[in-house]
Amino acid sequence: MNIPIAPGLTARHTPGHTLGHYGLVVSSGTDRALILGDAVECPLQLEEPDFYAMSDVDPDLAARTREALWRELEGSEALVTGAHFPGLQFGRILKGEGRRYFSANVDRRQPQRAATSTDRIASIEPSPAGE
Numbered sequence: 001m002n003i004p005i006a007p008g009l010t011a012r013h014t015p016g017h018t019l020g021h022y023g024l025v026v027s028s029g030t031d032r033a034l035i036l037g038d039a040v041e042c043p044l045q046l047e048e049p050d051f052y053a054m055s056d057v058d059p060d061l062a063a064r065t066r067e068a069l070w071r072e073l074e075g076s077e078a079l080v081t082g083a084h085f086p087g088l089q090f091g092r093i094l095k096g097e098g099r100r101y102f103s104a105n106v107d108r109r110q111p112q113r114a115a116t117s118t119d120r121i122a123s124i125e126p127s128p129a130g131e
Helices: 059-073
Strands: 002-006 009-013 022-028 031-035 079-081 091-096 099-104
Parallel strands (some): 031 079
Antiparallel strands (some): 002 009, 009 022, 022 031
């Protein structure tokens, strides 16, 4: 379910984490960015789809929601972040080596390529303490 809030801003139902959980879609023309809130706790859930937060009220529904999001976003130009992503960095969902990866700061002017092990989550810089 999508609920328009204002031009270019839509609330998107992302069930499973908490009752009534929504993410936000920010768009301009054909450009989109998704703020997934707690629907995705961390980029690790791309590589480990069975990993879930203890705060998910319905872990099975949350997993199905994440999988649907990954299928939609994988290989697209849409930018994405989650509430607990390191530094709240936006990035893209890339497919590579039989898995999906979150790649922060992808340059849109460069053609997308399959992700490699060097694109893994570990390459994302953690936020300094206190942020």
